[in-house]
Amino acid sequence: MPVGADGFRLQNVNENKEKNKLEWVTGPSQxxxxxTFVINDEDHTLGNALKHIIMQNPDVEFCGYTVPHPMERKxxxxxxxxxxxxxxxxxxxxxxxxxxxxxxxxxxxxEVQRYKDTHPPSDAEAD
Numbered sequence: 001m002p003v004g005a006d007g008f009r010l011q012n013v014n015e016n017k018e019k020n021k022l023e024w025v026t027g028p029s030q031x032x033x034x035x036t037f038v039i040n041d042e043d044h045t046l047g048n049a050l051k052h053i054i055m056q057n058p059d060v061e062f063c064g065y066t067v068p069h070p071m072e073r074k075x076x077x078x079x080x081x082x083x084x085x086x087x088x089x090x091x092x093x094x095x096x097x098x099x100x101x102x103x104x105x106x107x108x109x110x111e112v113q114r115y116k117d118t119h120p121p122s123d124a125e126a127d
Contacts (some may be wrong), residue, residue: 024087025076035086037077043067047075053093053100059084 025036039046047065054063054077062080079086 032085032087033083034080035078037079037086037090038074039077040074042075043073044075047077049097050077050090050093053097054079054089057081057084057089057093060089 019040021040023038023040024030025038030036044067047067051063051065054060059081060079061082063078065075065077067075077090079089081089
């Protein structure tokens with residue numbers, strides 16, 4: 001995968017700069033309760049966490065994700081539910097995941113501050 005001088009991934013010439021973050025697949029196997037979402041510019045990091053959160057919803061029958069090709073920065077997330085629309089389930093899972101990440105960040109910041117308070121820098125480290 002090509003990487004720029006700043007260490008970030010370079011955009012592939014086939015990638016569209018104006019791409020929506022969230023799209024969904026259309027076709028005969030798609031309806032409000034069975035939907036495949038395409039999330040652009042994401043990979044296994046979001047896919048695995050999102051699948052885990054979605055599967056905790058008791059109304060979800062199935063959830064899985066794939067990365068269609070290693071050179072494409074997108075994931076396909078399939079959600080099948082009993083009675084709640086798949087888009088609503090995805091939206092709730094994204095909000096829950098964001099809240100969980102914020103809670104973890106706060107806990108890390110508290111622990112870092114606690115460590116700094118109990119381990120003040122020595123004179124040699126202060127220079």
